[in-house]
Amino acid sequence: MSKCGRKKYIKTNLRQMTMETIESQQDGSVTDSVAERESADMQTQTGQNSIPTLAQVSVAGSGTGRGSPAVTLVQLPSGQTVHVQGVIQTPQPSVIQSPQIQTVQVATIAETDESADSEGVIDSHKRREILSRRPSYRKILNELSSDVPGVPKIEEEKSEEEGTPPNIATMAVPTSIYQTSTGQYIAIAQGGTIQISNPGSDGVQGLQALTMTNSGAPPPGATIVQYAAQSADGTQQFFVPGSQVVVQDEETELAPSHMAAATGDMPTYQIRAPTTALPQGVVMAASPGSLHSPQQLAEEATRKRELRLMKNREAAKECRRRKKEYVKCLESRVAVLEVQNKKLIEELETLKDICSPKTD
DNA sequence: CCCCGTACGCGTCACAAATA
């Protein structure tokens, strides 16, 4: 990103965080924003909106530590105390959490944001604090789930159940997983085994394994570089060590028997020697030791960049999936706790009636 | 039908956090 873009990034960040601050300080009206919903829910659960006059609300001091649940003690008029866990537990490093320090700083900076439209105003230290990253969704959700049994856990890496390609989880840990331009997943495992899966299929259906005959130890420094692309003849190709090409057939005429038996509509593959130049986007493996000329160095850099982009692309997809899962989880939690809150209010009313019966 | 606003998803960049 250019310097200009970076500036824009910071400004946007400031603007959004300021909005969060303002929203959380005001009436907490319900909107589509998770952050705003969270702040509203937190107010509700602490009794500021629902039961402010009926019970004393105190936040247990032990709940302020990082990672421990925030337990709100609701003291009933009868002396009974009820432990209520926050909808969004404040000590959790929530995605939307805006710590007080940040709030103050952001508010201060935001005031000068319009007049001082330059990076010089925000020194690097402040910027770093403002831009300090929140922990990952997986971490947050797993911490939540450890506190609340009903909250599903986001599994670690390879064992994720739903967003990842359905067949990958059943494999021996692959070294590389790639997605083709048509949505198929290709995993290259340690021993040179290539496994192909269709995103649409569930379970192990659609799993294909190709074991390369030259799957021995690769030359030192060699990198398996995949790619799947639509070649001129409409077939799909990807490359494997040994300068061979796996080509997806349009028809199933050459399908190996073990593949054809699996499903009817499963694509078939054959291994060929590469016919022409590499399709766009394919960079073959190269040993670092063999790099001499500037051109080779440039190619290596390009290859590394392609690889990084590809990994980041997949990471971004996974991150978005986790984020959606996290938001869904929060929403379901909100629903559950709203019901719980309602019940508690009803219980409170009942107890209130019992404790102060009518005298006339 | 066209335009506009909104929502959503994707690829990419930058950078903090995690890991080797």
Add this chain to the structure above:
DNA sequence: TATTTGTGACGCGTACGGGG
């Protein structure tokens, strides 16, 4: 300490619904 991973932000394209 270097590398990898995870995620916020941005820009872009697309789909969809509503209004003229």
